[in-house]
Amino acid sequence: MLLEFDKPFLKKSESIFFVGEVRQCFKNCFQALWDYPEFNYCEGFAxxxxxxxxxxxxxxxxxxxxxxDPTWTEETEVAYFGVVFTRKFVMQTAAKTKCYGILDSDYSNRHQLRREGFSQGALHPLFHPEFCNSN
Structure with missing residues (x-):
């Protein structure tokens, strides 16, 4: 499922807006959505x-x-591959599962993503127009 929609993200922003907790990437990025509405939430692999x-x-x-990346702030090269979720989907999923993270927490939602795939409105249309236009 992820391989069907993932995008490479190869350019890191020059600005560091905040530094999150070590090993808390899902929490750091979820909480940042409240303070930085101009940013979009991604999950995948790095x-x-x-x-x-x-x-x-x-x-x-x-x-x-x-x-x-508020979690990995050190000066090292990183390649990111993943999907960009809509803010609404991130918030709804967190409220439903009581977990930070979407892909790694699918088990707490009875593996709905694995069984049914991404629902309409899950992926951000700016980054995934092919998905949003086909659903």
Whole structure:
């Protein structure tokens, strides 16, 4: 499912808007939505140059597809691959599952994403027009 809609995010924003808690990427990015409405919530996988393994991760992007990563703020090269969710979908999912994160927390929603795929309104139309136009 993720491979069908994921996008590469290769450019990191020059600005650091805030620094989140270590190993709390889903929480950091969820909470940032309240203070930074201009950012969009992403989940997927990230690969750091000093750790060549894909890790489940959350980050933010602006409308120019620049990554804002409040969790991994050190100076290292990172490649991000994932999907951008709508703010409404992120908030609704968190309220329903009582968890930060969407993809890694699908188990607490009886694996609805795995069974049914992304619902209409889940993926951000600016970043996923092909999905939004087909549903």
């Amino acid at each position: 690969i750091r140059d000093n750790m060549p393994i894909a890790l489940s991760h959350a980050w933010l992007v602006n409308d120019a597809m620049e990554v804002i």
